[in-house]
Structures are given as structure tokens and as C-alpha cells.
Amino acid sequence: EDKEDESKEEDNGSQQNRASRRKNYQRKNRDGKKAREEGSQKQDRGKTAPNKDQKVSENKEKKTTKRGKEGENKEKKDRKNSTSSASSNSSDEESLSEEELAMLKEQVEQKKKLISTMRNKPWRMVKKLSVLREAQDFVEKFEGALGKGKGKKLYAYKMMMAKKWVKFKRDFENFKTQCIPWEMKIKEVESHFGSSVASYFIFLRWMYGVNLVLFGLIFGLVIIPEVLMGMPYGSLPRKTVPRAEQATAMDFSVLWDFEGYIKYSALFYGYYNNQRTIGWLKYRLPMAYFMVGISVFGYSLMVVIRSMARNANESTADGDDDNFIFSWKMFTSWDYLIGNPETADNKFASITTSFKESIVDEQESNKDENIHLRRFLRVLANVLIICCLCGSGYLIYFVVKRSQTFSKMQNVGWYERNEVEIVMSLLGMFCPPLFETIAALENYHPRIGLKWQLGRIFALFLGNLYTFLLALMDDVNEKLAEEDVVKNITHWTLLGHYNSSAGNDSTVTPPPLDPADVPRGPCWETTVGIEFMRLTVSDILVTYITILVGDFIRACFVRFVNYCWCWDLEAGFPSYAEFDISGNVLGLVFNQGMIWMGSFYAPGLVGINVLRLLTSMYFQCWAVMSSNVPHARVFKASKSNNFYMGLVLLILFLSLLPVAYTIMSLPPSFDCGPFSGKKRMYDVIQETIELDFPLFVAKIFSYVANPGLIIPAILLMVLTIYYLNAVSKAYQRANAELKKKMQMQREEEKNKRNNKDSTNPMLQDLEDLLTPSTKMESPPKQAEDKKTESLDGTSSVRKPGRGDALAGSPLASGRGAAFAPIIPPSHVFVAQPRTLGIRVPYPGQPRPWGHPLAPVPGRGRGQPCH
Amino acid sequence: MGNKQTIFTQEQLDAYQDCTFFTRKEILRLFHRYRDLAPQLVPLDYSASPAVTLPYELIGSMPELKDNPFRQRIAEVFSEHGDGNMTLDDFLDMFSVLSEMAPRDLKAYYAFKIYDFNNDDYICKSDLEKTVNKLTRNELTPEEVSLVCEKVIYEADVDNDGKLSLADFQHMIIRAPDFLSTFHIRI
Secondary structure, eight states: OHHHHHHHHHHHHHHHHHHHHHHHHHHHHHHTSOHHHHHHHHHHHHHHHHHHHHHHHHHHHHHHHHHOSTTHHHHHHHHHHHHHHHHHTGGGGGGOOHHHHHHHHHHHHHHHHHHHTGGGSOOOHHHHHHHHHHHHHHHHHHHTTSSOHHHHHHHHHHHHHHHHHHHHHHHHHHHHHHHSTTHHHHHHHHHHHOHHHHHHHHHHHHHHHHHHHHHHHHIIIIIHHHHHHSOOTTSSGGGSOOGGGGGGTTOHHHHHTTOHHHHTSTTSGGGOOOOSOBTTTTBOHHHHHHHHHHHHHHHHHHHHHHHHHHHHHHOOSOTTOTTOHHHHHHHHOSOTTOOOHHHHHHHHHHHHHHHHHHHHHHHSTTOOTTHHHHHHHHHHHHHHHHHHHHHHHHHHHHHHHHHHHHHHSSSOOHHHHTHHHHHHHHHHHHHHHHHHHHHTTTOOOHHHHHHHHHHHHHHHHHHHHHHHHHHHHHHHHHHHHHHHHHHHHHHHHHHHHHHHHHHHOSSSOOOOOOTTTSOOOOOHHHHHHHHHHHHHHHHHHHHHHHIIIIIIIHHHHHHHHGGGOSSOTTTSSSOOEEOOHHHHHHHHHHHHHHHHHHTTTOTTHHHHHHHHHHHHHHHHHHHHHHHEEOOSSOOOOTTHHHHHHHHHHHHHHHHHHHHHHHHHHSOOOSSSSTTTTSSSTTHHHHHHHHHHSOHHHHHHHHHHTSHHHHHHHHHHHHHHHHHHHHHHHHHHHHHHHHHHHHHHHHHHHHHHHHTOSSOOHHHHHHHHHHHHHHHHHTTTTHHHHHHHHHHHHHHHTOOTTOTTTTOSSHHHHHHHHHHTTTSOTHHHHHHHHHHHHHHSSSTTOOOOSSSOOSSOTTTTTSSOOO | OOOOOOSSOHHHHHHHHHHSSOOHHHHHHHHHHHHHHOTTTSOSOOTTOOOOOBOHHHHTTSTTTTTOTTHHHHHHHHSTTSSSOBOHHHHHHHHHHTSTTSOHHHHHHHHHHHHOTTOSSSBOHHHHHHHHHHHHTTOSOHHHHHHHHHHHHHHHOSSOSSSBOHHHHHHHHTTOSSHHHHSOOOO
8 A cells, every 4th residue: 555655646746747747838839829719728728727736636635635634624625615616617628638638537547446445444434435425426527528529439338338347246246245155154153162163164165165066067067968868777787777686776775875776877987888979969978077087186176276375375474473472462362253251251261371371481481390201291192192093094904804705795784784884983983082182191282282183183084094995995906806707707698698599590680688687797986986975974974973962962961961960060071062173174174085086986976975065064053053162272273274275185185096096007897887998097088089189189199198298397397396496495584584684673773772872883883874875865766755755754643544564575674674763854854844735735715616726726836846 | 136225325335335345235234233233223214324323332232242352442443433432334334344354454553543542543551451451351460461561562662662653563463373363353
């Protein structure tokens, strides 16, 4: 804003200069013209010239209103006068010269800028409204006058369209904010539990948005085309339930395991046909399937990185700056969102403790008598947790192995079939609280504790997930081996069938084998998809049941049994549950990881996830409001949003790996899925390029895919990364350097203040050095200097809204700190008369527009024109 | 958007949208919040901009403010005469500044005014003491309070005049990681 002001000021100056130049020009013109014309011109000039000047001065006045408040009333009157009189002679606007037009345009632009930044001004609403109205009137009145003849019409049209566009944009903005769901719900949670709990719900909402887009992609481009245009159910072996399973295919217990009819539906990979094009649209389904699978990852990566970058941009402040510990505690620790007495009590308590902690830290910064004990406890805690992690990993591996033997046996029970999911969910349920108990040994600050907790649970989930994947991989490899056998059998069966029918009667085409009877391969892709589907569903159920039992039932019990119990349940042992931020965030993140991994093999998975997020928004909001209590130590997980995003990015990358591996290196099943019959899944791209594109595209593609090109490209990227990294490091260093300098400067200042009597010789020297240099510099760019100085001068009178005088880079602030005391104050006073002069141009005279003033009022007043 | 409302004229709504960070719907919602504080005082037709002022006691009892230790200061800063009594315009102003969309500089400016209890355009030691006592509900001893205040002045006072000017305050607050997220009321 500082700069803006400056530039405006400059504009003003140049306008004034121009105005006087224009007058000179007009005078010359007039001299050279005939008397007849002269008369009219005189009249004309008499009317327009003060017009202009008035506008200029009016503009100036506006500027000064920002600074001083004393002259406000008078100015307002003045302005009113001028606008009312201005409207009376609008007919004169027809006869504006080019220069005037340009000037007018500039002013109109300025006003428009003012209108658009009105909301950023720290004024009272009344003032904002009146200034706004005036600026709008001005724009309204004068923008029509711009342009002539045809141009005028065009201009007016353009203006009209611009206005319409602004209105449309505003409506659209209104519409958009109306479409943001759950604003009130989140607000309610926020006011009860503070911003850290709300950040979970905001994250959940963001996740929902991302999943909605993925859902649109997958459903719009894969599932719906397949359902509408693909071959119907029962037409092909892969689209039919095998004869042996048909009897139970509709049983609920079978469907619940995603077998039976669900397994042979468009929700899973195996259902899709490898036909190149489907329907009358010639829709290339296999190609679309592949591209959608890739773009799911592409879009997610893009969205995550973009929002991370935006978050990073927003938080320009680096939290590691420990210069302002107490100041920040004082001015930013109260969370204005809190609107609940209980939370407020907790917040007061936590602020008090944090103040006390800092005071203690300050008084005895490195005195810790129990450092050895604490270290020992922390190491012990970590050892325990690593043991837990290893144990859970082994347990999962063991269970998955066991489930493979179960799957070969017939009629196993419900528990055996779902053992993997149950064990994984139970681990996810009991390990985090266990970790939390262990973490109590470590005695970290809750914010650091939360990070550790998150990291540990992350490791647990990740270990579990990857153990699961490894075991699944074993399974897949087994299936692949099995497939080779089945492939032969199928081949021979079909051959035998045709041969046998051909042997009977060679002229009649053999009746095709019923698709339900054809022997099938195991179709490992669908198996993987089903595994993920089941994992997701069981995860949802466990989450909901945990909330219901762990939070709601517990809350009910505590609330109602408390009347007849021997100790105080609410304050004592069970009490109410706190909302577990870390666990919930990680649950969400890992769930998303499973969705990303599974969505390639089970396109329907995203649909289920959308439903899950939708319900969990309502369910968790209800649960948190009804049965949780605010945290005992309400703290803000600062910059946690980027922390969550970092987790999401990590999990996205980790879930990309197995999918990419299977796509690149495993052969697709021979009898199911859109890529059957190909050696590798990505062959579909090559096929499309060869068959559907002209030859040269294929050639270009082959060149591009050449390792000779790819390796240099990667090299280039690596080099770029290296370079950018080096640059950012250099900036950081410079930053640190400047910070240090500033610190030194301050120390010096302090010293100087402390021993005022003994003048610091070095500073004196510095002052002597600096003062003449600034003076020497000033004559050539006097105007500019004056401008900045006038700004300084006004700021010392405290102009509201000069928000970031010291904002931005530490360079600027460093300079401000360095020069502020050194520049002699006389410079500041140089500017003072000028601003005063502008503010009170001709105190007594309310200049009406119609009457020409003999001396041009604006000319000699402001700064000297050159 | 087609819902009829007769509270404001279209021009008024547009002007309010230009002057605040709110959308049309939010402005109407805020109006209703304002009106709910005193339904008998506030008319349902604001097209003539009636001069209605609600006393601080009503403003301070809003759930958004009632637990805030600085509620009185907030109301005073945003009220026209500095007494905490607010017109609808002041009310909109207040929540606009405290909304999520308001830029850092604007927020910093008003935060400065809020913490400047004696309105002398500087945050001096007495202001800081008041702030600490409000934040901790007087649970720190006077020595601790004065230590904290000294530390704050030591940290943030760039020009060494023993009190914080607006520039000092902005210099400090703009680097605070939590300022934007905490100095904000969702309405």
C-alpha cells in the first residue's frame, strides 16, 4: 500500500504538471487562431480548465483525507459542492482534447482502483460508503465522456460489459461461497474446540472435494460409458458369474464379501472388455481406463502440491524466528474463534502455563537436573514403540500368509475369511492409545508430542500397509503361476468344444459355449481390487464403531451413571473422551492412500469413499459436539495444514509405487480386464498411437520415448533442482545475515540510549557520513525524495492504513530501522508545508464549477513544476 | 439468489459488498444476527439507513464475543464514538475486519488499536500489563507480569522509545505464524 500511495502521489504530480502544460499549450493555440474562434475557445476554456483543476484538487483532497481527520468535514462539504456543480455542466465533456481524455481516463482508473480496494481501508463504514458513492458517481459520470463518435459508443459498450462482468463475478463469488458446504457446522465445532480440532474438519472437507473430482473422472469416463455402451452382463465369460458360484451369487453374505454379482460388475477391473472401441461413439475404453488411472494420480499430485504451495505462501512468517517469543505469546495466543466458556477456561489456563513456562525458561535457560532420567525415558519409550511396530508388522504378515492357506480350503468360517481386516483394524484401534501411553514417559510439549505421535502412528500404518501389500504381492505371483495352467486348460477346452462340435457336423457353426461354463483364470487384478474394497469397508465400520463405543457410549455412561457411583466419573477415571486429532487425521490420510492404490483395480472404490467422507462429516461433527470435551491444554497445531498435506503427499507417493510397479512389470490377466491379451498394460498407449494417429506422431513418440532423450531430460531436471536449491539457500543465508545485522543495529541503539552522555563516536561518524550523502543525492531526484519524505512525515503523524511500512523483506525493515534515527528530522519538515498546502488550498472559498477563476488555482500551489 | 429481501436496497447491498469482505448472503446473515440482539429496536427495513445504535451490553453478549477477554476493547475500537455502542455499519465493519478474508495489514492495524487500551497511539507498558492480566485472568504475580512486559518491549521495540508504535507492532505481528488464524472470528 505504501508503494501504491507513492505512485498515486506521483501520478498526481505529473497530472498537475500536465495540467499546467496543457494550459500553456492552449494559450499558444489560442493566440494563433482567429478571433471568432477565440471567443468560443475562451468560453470553453473558462469552463473546462477549472473543471480539470478542480478535479485534480479534489483528488488531492481525497488523498489527504487518508491522513488527517481534522479537515474532513470541510472537505466533505467541498466535495459535495463540486460534485453537484459538476453534474450541472456535464455537457462540456463533449469537447475534451486528447490530453484531457487521457487524464480523465487515468483518473477514472484511479477511482476504479479505489473502489476495488475500498474494503482494505481502515476507515469507518460511513466514510467508506460516502467515498465509495462518490467514486462511483465520478466513474459513472465520466467514463461515458471518454471516447468520441464511434469510439465513444465502443467505449461505453466496453464499460457496460466490464460492469456486467464485475456483477457476474460478484454473483459467481456469492454462489461459490454458498456452495462451500458445512461452513456453519465447522464454525460451531471451531467455537467449541478451538482451531486445531476444526482444522481436522476442514481437512476432511478438502479431502471430500478432491474425492468428488476423482469420482467424477472415474464415473464419467470409465464406469458410465461401460454401463451404457459396453457389452451387457452375461455376454462374455468375464461378465458372467461362473456356474459353480451362481447358486449363492445373490446371498447377502457373499455380496458382503464383494463376491458373486458384485465381483462381476463394473465396479471391478475384471468386468471390462478388451475391445478397442465400444458403442457407436467408438469410445476407446481400454485407453480411457488407462488414462483415467494415470490422471487420478496426476490430479491428486497437482492438487496436493498446489495447496501446499499456497499454504507456504500464506505463512510467509517462519516460525523458527525466536526473536518474539513473548510478543507473540502476548498478542497472538488468544484464539478469537473461541466461543465456549469451557474452552475459554482451558485457554486461559494454557496461556497462563505457557507464560509461566517461558518465564522459567528465561530465568534458568539451561538448568535441567533430571536430564539423564529424561533421556533414559525417551530412549526407553522409543525402544518400546519400535517393538510394537515390529510386532504389528509381523502379526500382519503372519495373518495374511494364513489367509492364503484359508482361501484354498473350502467352507471356512466368517472369522477366517475376514481375519486380515479384523487384525489390521484392531491394530489400528489399540496401537495409537498404547503409543500415547508410552509417550507420556517422554514429557514433550504437546505440540511436539503431537508430531511424534503422528509420526509413530504413521509408521505403524505404513508398516501395516506395506506388509499387507507384500503379502498380497506373494498372492499375486501365485495367481500368475496358476494362470498359466488355466490358460492352457481354457485353450484346450475351447478347442475341444469346437472340435467336438465340428466333428459332428462341419457345416453348422457350433453352438457357442455358455459363458458361465468357460474355465477362468484367477484374475489377480480383481482380487487386489476386492482386497482393497474390503479393507476400506472394514475400516469405515471400525471407525464408526469406535466413535460410537469409545465416545458416545462412554459419554452416556459417564453422564448418567455418575448420579449413582462411588466416585466422580466426570472428573475421575473414565471421564469424557477428547477428540483425537492425530488419529483421525492419519486415519483419513491412510484411507485415502488405500483409495489411491485400489482405484485402478476397483473403479467403484472412489464412490464408496465419497459416501464415507460424506457420512463421516455429519457423524463425526455430531459425535464431537455430543460426546467429546475440549482438550485440557488447548493448543494450536501451528501450520498443521501443511503438515497434513505433507503426510498426504508422502502417502500419495507411496501408494503410487505399487500401482506403477504392477502396471509396468506384471502381465495383465489373459481373460479379464481391459488390457487382456496384451503383454503389459501400457501397451495400450502404443497401440492407440499406432492405429489412431498419423505415422509421424508415432515417430515423434518413439523419439521422445528414446532413452537418449529421456536421460538428458532427467539430468536437466536434476540440475534445475540443484540450481534452485542453491539459490534458495543463498537467499536464506542473506536473510539470516540481514537479521543478524538488524539485531546488531538494535543492540547498538540500545547501548547508545543507555549511555547517552558519552556519545558513541562510531555512530557519530556514521551519521556524518550518511547525512551529506543523502543530501548530495537529493537534488537530481528531488521530487522523488520529497515524496518519500512526505510519506515519512505523514506516517509520523500516524496515517491509518499504512499497513506494511516495515513489512516485506527484512531488507526493507532493516533499512527502516537503520535510517530512521539517522536521517535528520529537518527533512521531514520540508514536506510538511506542502501537505498542509494541499490539505487546505483556499480555506474560505468553496469554488463553484461554473464560474471561471481568473488565476488558475492549481498551478503554483503544490510542488514546483519543471 | 432469487430470494426476495426488503431490508436493503440493491445499491446498499452492493455498496456493503464493496466495503466489506462479505458476500450478499453473509451481509444479510449479519444483519439478522444484529437484529436478533434487539428485535424491538432494529427495524426490518434498512433502506433508509435509520440511525439505530445497540448498546455494548448487547454486543458483548454475542456468543462470538462473550468469552473473549478483549470484547470490550473490540467493541470500543469499532464503535463510532469509542464507547462500545454500535450501529449496523460498525457491526459490519467489525466482522469484516475479523473475517478470514481481511488482509494481514488491516488486521494488524485494528489489532494494534485493540491492544492500545489508553488510545494514545502507542502500546505502552500499562497497555501490556492490562493485556497480560486479561489473558491470564490475573493469575500471574505482579513481578511476573512486569517481567513479561519488559521482555515484550525488549523484543518488539525497534526504535527504542520504550513503547510500541504501530510500526513496531506491525513489524512484530507480521512475522507471527499464528496471527492470521487466531485474529479471526467466523460468523
